[in-house]
Amino acid sequence: MSAEQTNIKVVVRVRPYNRRELEQNQRQIVKVLDNNTLLFDPDEEDDEFFFQGTKQNYRDITKRLNKKISMDFDRVFDPEATNRQIFEECTSPLVASVLNGYNCSVFVYGATGAGKTFTMLGSDSCPGLTFLTMRELFDKIQAQSSTHKFDVGVSYLEVYNELVMNLLTKTGPLKLQEDSNGVVVSGLVLKPIYSADELLQLLAQGNSNRTQHPTDANAESSRSHAIFQVHIRMTDRKTGTKRTVKLSMIDLAGSERAASTKGIGVRFKEGASINKSLLALGNCINKLADGMKHIPYRDSNLTRILKDSLGGNCRTLMVANVSMSSLTYEDTYNTLKYASRAKKIRTTLKQNVLKSNMPKDFYIKKVTELMAENERLKIKVAQLEKASEATRSYNESELKAWYSKIDAVYASVIKTQEYVIGTQSKIKSMNFREKLKKENIACNKLLERNSVNSEEVLPTSTSVYNQQIGKLEEESIRWRRKLHDANKDLEKLKKEIKESKYVEILKIYEKGKDMEVQYSKQQININHISGINAEFLRDSNKLRKAFNVACGLLQNSYSELKTDVQEKYEQLQHFVKTHAYFGQEDYKKDSDEDLEVPILLKKSNGKRTHKTTESDLPASTSTAKKHRSRRAELTNDFELGLDTMEDTDSDDCGDVFKKPYIKCTIMDETHVLSCATDDECSTNTDHLVNNILSEQIARVPQNKDRVKNALLKSKTFNHHGLLKTVAAGVQKENKKFSPVRVRKSPRSIMVKSLATTASIVKRQAVRTVNSNTNEPLVRINRAASFRVKK
């Protein structure tokens, strides 16, 4: 542990005149100039002395006058200064030093009656330095008790007539011994204490045991040197490190002249002993101040005890007490001379640390932890330095170079991505067209036969598409490879950015570029979906025209049709009527003409009369099943969205594409009631209820009650049957409208119907040609026709 050299701190306290001095009308021989300087024995004119408001006459005290010696000290306290002020400025900092492991000493020096005991012990109304310092020490000990364990012991000794006495136990004189730790008092047992009050109690007890006798100079003159010591052992609770420190408060007996104390007998002997020890102290101070190697500590017990405080490992404060009265001219001069000498004494300060009894492993672990922590902090510091360097050395041209590099890599990614997804889109479109074309063969034939918009008819050969798809797939593979390379370059670039000093700035730029890539992907997807939708609308338009042609043909040859074909035709009529697909306004905008299906009111050839009603729903159980499977087939066959792209947006687009198929036929209780009263309809009760529920409940759950009420009003249902039917319907509808189910597509039904119609027409046409008849085949009631959109 490194040692620190420091000077003894010397402060001078000038006490006010006492009654005796005032009565004797003495002149002032000490003048406090400022906090650090005093003037000893000032000029006469400077010595204006007033007592009770009257200027006093100068009285020569036969000494050499007007020395006018200016003296500097660490601090000079004038007569106004209080004990607390001295404590706060001088001894309070020592408490902190003690708890940091430094030995500390405070001793008061001065002539008898100069105010040493007043400074050190004070009174009840004005506690002295010992009391204030001890209280402060215990307050700090309390504050640190969570981190340190403190063991405190005190001793209170007096050196009277060269005998060392224990003031706390009143035992016989003790011997001083020297060992490696310095001078120790053999047989001295430290009194353990646990609170400031205990300590002050012991102090008071020791004071009461101290030898005091009145002298001429002081009615309560202390006739011994008192040494109050607090020994503290501090143990760090975490590391187990131990320190022992000592704080000594020493109240010396007053230096005195036999003449001034007028001592005789025992008092004279006391005085001589006091003077002997103080002389020894003066010698030690002189030699220490001169830097001599040999210091005569052994000359007195006082100097032996003060050895540590004067020349050892100790932070020392000396308070020199003086009176400003010329009555103690010589004593004051001597005190100030010694105090000035003492200022030069240097002590060596060392923190007292004892070996801890913690196991070696503990320290090894601790050191390893600290080294790891150190390494971590070093890295952190390096990173921070790098970051601050980056912001400090911000170079615009370097940044620009980075930007253009990033732009180039991202442009390549976006371009190759466009090609990859673009070719994928084209392949999908081609597949879709091919599928449409295959399904539309019947439709084309019909249109060709009637020469309707023959230019819109799709080519019959699918080989053209196959060739194009093949080429596109090859192209797609090529572009996928390029995209793979571009993505690799991008990864590499991202790594470089991470290591770059502009990482903070470039990361933001990189994020923007990533968004550009995403945006471009979305844009292609949208274009693709729009293309497919347009294709579909074109196809639907054509189908509608073909449908009109087919209906015309069927109408013309109605009477020639077989019964089952006639029924199919009627079902088709009904289908067109009930499916809003044809009636939706947005769809109609694309069509050039309305779709009309003739309605047959009567069979002329005695076949059953049929009026098309709502109850003639085409969805008999088997037909409905067929339609459902066909719907699923169509949707599964045509994966139109770009769902093979890496993102999930294609699902949404697919949904958008399916939206035109949403069917919404509104039914209410009127329908139910009319159906329920009809005998013919009542046979299809289950079917009817299911349909009603499917239309009503699925869309508006609250309508369940409306339907139920309507059904209750009908004559056909009893209560039990009704509940069963409603329950079955609800269950079915719940299944039907689960999100995984695809929506109904009338297009597939139309395509199938047209294929059937085309074959019928073909057969019928052959028959008509062969029969050679010019009669119209079907009587048409135009008035009964209706527009299906309604």
Ligand SMILES: Nc1ncnc2c1ncn2[C@@H]1O[C@H](COP(=O)(O)OP(=O)(O)OP(=O)(O)O)[C@@H](O)[C@H]1O
């Ligand atoms: N600064 C002061 N302010 C007021 N009174 C003081 C001051 N200093 C000392 N006195 C008074 O002066 C008298 C003598 O003081 P004190 O007993 O402290 O002197 P001392 O130096 O200890 O003397 P001795 O060496 O004989 O014991 C006491 O009555 C004390 O109250």
